[in-house]
Amino acid sequence: MPLSMVKEGEPSVIKRVGGKEETRRFLENLGFVAGGTVTVVSQIGGNMIVNIKDSRVAIGKDMANRIMV
Numbered sequence: 001m002p003l004s005m006v007k008e009g010e011p012s013v014i015k016r017v018g019g020k021e022e023t024r025r026f027l028e029n030l031g032f033v034a035g036g037t038v039t040v041v042s043q044i045g046g047n048m049i050v051n052i053k054d055s056r057v058a059i060g061k062d063m064a065n066r067i068m069v
Helices: 021-030 061-066
Strands: 011-013 037-044 047-052 055-059
Touching: 021 061, 047 061
Parallel strands: none
Antiparallel strands: 011 037, 037 047, 047 055
C-alpha cells in the first residue's frame, strides 16, 4: 500500500519507490530506499511529516503515493 495510507506512529518497511527517474532519485537522496524503515509522525491535509534515517522529512501526498510500503 502507499505510504499515504499508513497510520501515524506505525513503522513501515519500504518495498519500492515509483515514479519518474528524477523523482525516484530525489526520494532516494532523502533516504527513501527499498528495505528502509519509515514512520509517519503527523499528517495534515494529505501532507505528511515522516521519520526516516533519524531525520524528519515533509512530503506531499503525491510523493507519498509513490512510496509503497
